[in-house]
Amino acid sequence: MSRKYRRPHTTFVESKELYLRLLKHVRPYWQVFALAILFIVILALTEPAIPILMKPLMDGAFVEKDETYMFWVPIWLLLLFLIRGVSNFISRVAFQWVSGMVVLDLRREMFERILTLPVPFFDAHATGNLIAKVTYDVTQVTTAATRVLIILLRDSLSIVGLLGYMVFLNWRFTLVVSIMLPVMLAFVRFISARMRRSSRELQETMGEMTHALEEATRGNKIVKVYGGENYERRRFFKLANWVRRYRFKLKVADATSVPVVEFIGAIMIAVLIYLGTGQVDNEAMTVGEFTGFFTAMGLLFAPIKRLTAINQPLQTGLAGAESVFNLVDEVPEKDTGTRELTEVKGAVRFEDVGFRYAQAEGDALNGISFSIEPGQSVALVGPSGSGKTTIAALIPRFYEPTSGHIRIDDIPLDEIRLGSLRSQIAYVGQESILFNDSVAANISYGASEPPDRETLEAAARAAHALDFIRELPEGFDTMVGEDGVRLSGGQRQRIAIARALLKDAPILILDEATSALDTVSERHVQAALQNLTRNRTTLIIAHRLSTIENADVIMVVSQGRIVESGAHQELMARGGEYAHLYNNQIVLDEKKVKSESE
Template structure:
């Protein structure tokens, strides 16, 4: 299977990754522009109010107080309120739209990642990327970004006006900025490290929860509650420690900010009082100065919160981007069309390993003839299921080739190739939903009730479905927990029948069933196999004996190919396998081969 990379690689700068992630989510630019314009309007009005107050204080008297001034002041407050509210709403809506775009990209990416990626990743961690990390980014945009944008505009506007009013007083106030930056910068770095560790631990804890809760019956039957409690408690304790560390940093940030603010207020009132008494500034200017100070201080608090959340969002961004830049499966629709004719499938010296230096298959060569049954047998761990994975194109051979007719299957359309395959495994997966949902799963067309019932009948599933209270609308529970093993297998066979595959792959489909269920499932499999090219990892004796061809694999190497009779006479290991694994006695062997 060919894999392709995304066009760009992750940037080394966290903020650049964040900006690229936001841009990649296609934010609504017009909506964002309107929000920013309204934010500017709201801030502009707020910057005029202190000047209006200054004039009122300097020339205050009942005679000078005109109704028009009161109307204008009320109108200013109303405009500020409405414009600010609409701006915050639009920015919040934009934020949710951006996060929805990120989640859409991430979900799409997770679905096109190859099986090999999931072999090395835990489901809980990927769930955390999809929910927790995107939630952190959402919180930054919807809860902090709008207030911070208004705050930055308010601070800049206030500082410009103050410089015009009294640059000496303004310089006294601005001395606090470098002091604050020197204190806040190391705290911000510490917050980033804490946030990154907390997100990692959250992902691990989510993984533990998913594993334990999805396998709760195994946990209870194994008396493993105490062990799993300790595992969960370790995660809870670790998250608690990160939370305490985060609290310590926040406990420093907020008091320091308040100290700076109170120091500024005291210094400005003292220095301003001296200037007022000396006639260098008016009382109205001092009042306006203090009002502008609050228009700087209040946004500064919001910006501090934004700064803290931004550090968290950077850690989340790193993990999201890491997932988005993993190798993908090839485009499912790319490649040449799959020939419609039933052609032989040839494996030519196929070699494969999951880890370097640990070969699973070595030089495997054999042909699956159309319309015939080919059985794969051999000791456990010989690579039989891996062969199925290669045929499904979950992995690509490290060397050798698999051909459909003369065409390498890697050059054929992946989507069309997999449509030709029906796969029934030892423990066929069942999704949460109804029986009808499971039978129709993966069918890309409208399926009639008659088709569903016909498939269920051929799979011998209709006998138990009719006995259920809701029939085909019966909910099967998570992973089909409400159904027996034989019932799950027959639903999987009905699903394969509905797909009408030309290549059928059976991976020990009856090995875990009791004798009664095995008979019903085998009858269903006989219906499914009729007229189809079938590749089966054999467990049942009759399947092996009746197969047109048997391929015996030991430790990833094909050591024998032939019919049952041929291999019994020429292959000692197969003869031993027939006696032991297939429970075939010497007398039966003689009867079969005679």
């Protein structure tokens, strides 16, 4: 993100709508919320009671020496502060509980939306930014949902009560105080605009810093081997420094507000002392009146300062809410289908299919047409970037074709409900995605009900994985670590094959499932794949052409088009593109074997 970029300022109306939308998430907890509001009101009402007690305390107890006042006023003060303490405790605890529930609901809503977003969204958004939204941005909402509301309600009522009492005592003195309030409000409005902008930029940069940290952590081996430490240091320091700068701007704006408010307050105090001591028109107030007025005015500055200081958490909270709701409002994956697939045979047909990625200048696929019969295996080969993976990604509707149609058993894909479509497809990719859970949980991932141990062992045996699983410290209960780091590449791949076997789907997609393996691991995986592809419609994307010689049909993809198709022997006899690719790979393999033997 360019540091020179600035979004337009959010208007007052937009901020109000944002805050009201945030408060809608409080509605399910209105009873606890109402309890918190009740005790906040009680707390606010006790604020003007303090200066009210000062007048009888000073005039009755100290000046007139009235024993009744001398006895009861201290008791009233104790009761008053007991009520204030209980009200403050209950309101804070209740608000904190509500805010925790709101954050939980928002996190759940964000995560559920992430699960429903289309693949192109993840192509365009960094993982670190999404993580930052769920972990960091949403926590900023709590200040707007609780602390800000507490201060707004409590201190606003306190200010009204204190000003009312001050008017009752001396309206002219109160007018002096009121003249200075608009000056404070104008300054607060100026500071709030800077805080909102800095808060938004801070959150965006936090996402970028999280993403940089995640990449450096996950790619630590590449960083070490290629000497990328200095690059990563510079990148991370640059982002961390911007985080520091934006946070510093927030603190500077916040720190500026307090002394300005205090200085304006000092001006009011000086004027009131001058007036209250009778230096104008010789109209001095009584000791009790002056003490009560001065106490009320002193108590008035605290809520005013808190209302001034509230701009940082308010603007931070609103910026966080804006980030959260932007994610929640993302358009989920389109599911236009209404039909359920039952008794699927597995016939797949592409009819003049074209596709272009967002922001791309040209088509990734153009006029793709072919058919896969039930139980047939079809291999896609060709140079990198030719469109092989794109063809495979269209079948489970990770992307929508820009032209043409795709059918399964003569049913258009867009008429099939997404869940029903994907329940008929199993997938094994080049990089096996394993979760930081047990071996058993990874094999049974997505199963409607946990399979019994016999079923797990049968899937593992067919995947040629049972032997090494039994040798693990806790067998099927062994934790595989993040991305299966505790297993070898071949073991991870066989776990993925066992997962596909357990799903037992009629359509199978193999995306270069053996290209990253050594010879020994590849032999085990190939044997497992023979079990997996049996009696299934299989689309194979192959890097090593020797692994797909037995495919029923081999299609050569080049620049988004199918340029050749047929069986292995047939294509070799033609001497075309496939024969050229195959012979070149054989020569390369022979050179590799020769160099290794030397």
